[in-house]
Amino acid sequence: MQIHHAGGGYEPIYEHLAVDLAGHGIAGIAMINRGYPGSQGRMEYGKGEIVDIGNLTREMQARSDIDPDRMGIMGYSRGAHNALLAVERYDFFRAAALWSTPVDMVDNVRVNPWISEIIGGLPEEIPEEYRIRSSILFTEEIDCPLLLIHGESDAVVPVRHTLRLVEALKKQGIPYELHLFAEEDHIWSLAGFERNWNLTVDFFKRHLLNSV
Numbered sequence: 001m002q003i004h005h006a007g008g009g010y011e012p013i014y015e016h017l018a019v020d021l022a023g024h025g026i027a028g029i030a031m032i033n034r035g036y037p038g039s040q041g042r043m044e045y046g047k048g049e050i051v052d053i054g055n056l057t058r059e060m061q062a063r064s065d066i067d068p069d070r071m072g073i074m075g076y077s078r079g080a081h082n083a084l085l086a087v088e089r090y091d092f093f094r095a096a097a098l099w100s101t102p103v104d105m106v107d108n109v110r111v112n113p114w115i116s117e118i119i120g121g122l123p124e125e126i127p128e129e130y131r132i133r134s135s136i137l138f139t140e141e142i143d144c145p146l147l148l149i150h151g152e153s154d155a156v157v158p159v160r161h162t163l164r165l166v167e168a169l170k171k172q173g174i175p176y177e178l179h180l181f182a183e184e185d186h187i188w189s190l191a192g193f194e195r196n197w198n199l200t201v202d203f204f205k206r207h208l209l210n211s212v
Contacts, residue, residue: 071208101162
């Protein structure tokens with residue numbers, strides 16, 4: 001299973017999560033996104049990163065100690081944004097867990113204007129660049145169950161992003177599990193993070209280990 005970090009960058013905690021997964025019988029790998037220390041290239045906020053996810057998945061599937069038909073992916077914030085776009089583009093994944101996910105890049109840049117510097121302009125200047133990064137426009141391509149977790153007090157990625165995604169999933173009959181927490185913001189409390197992780201591990205054990 002792949003683990004994708006948030007916009008704040010790669011932290012050792014992601015390696016610890018991968019190790020914890022191994023203890024549950026799930027091989028985990030934490031990916032450092034392009035443009036961050038320890039990686040190469042320039043960050044593109046959901047464009048080249050999705051190509052990288054595809055390449056990483058093929059590398060994982062080629063390993064003799066990994067079942068290529070039982071791949072999972074998870075991400076938090078920007079990592080969840082990338083993970084969902086990858087689920088929509090590729091048919092690799094059996095399940096995906098998404099924490100605090102931005103799904104509409106036009107909405108996202110209004111709350112976080114600095115994103116326009118990474119993408120290369122404002123939505124009215126380069127609308128196609130925002131369209132291809134907006135996972136809410138491609139939900140018909142999702143073909144695996146999703147675990148959705150969001151803090152209702154999130155001011156960085158407001159919960160309306162996940163609620164819009166839920167409405168799209170309902171219309172298309174795509175299975176999902178939703179967990180909203182009123183007291184949580186974008187930066188999860190220690191107890192909240194642990195709760196989220198337990199929900200995530202349980203979700204993947206059901207959908208990866210118990211799948212045939």
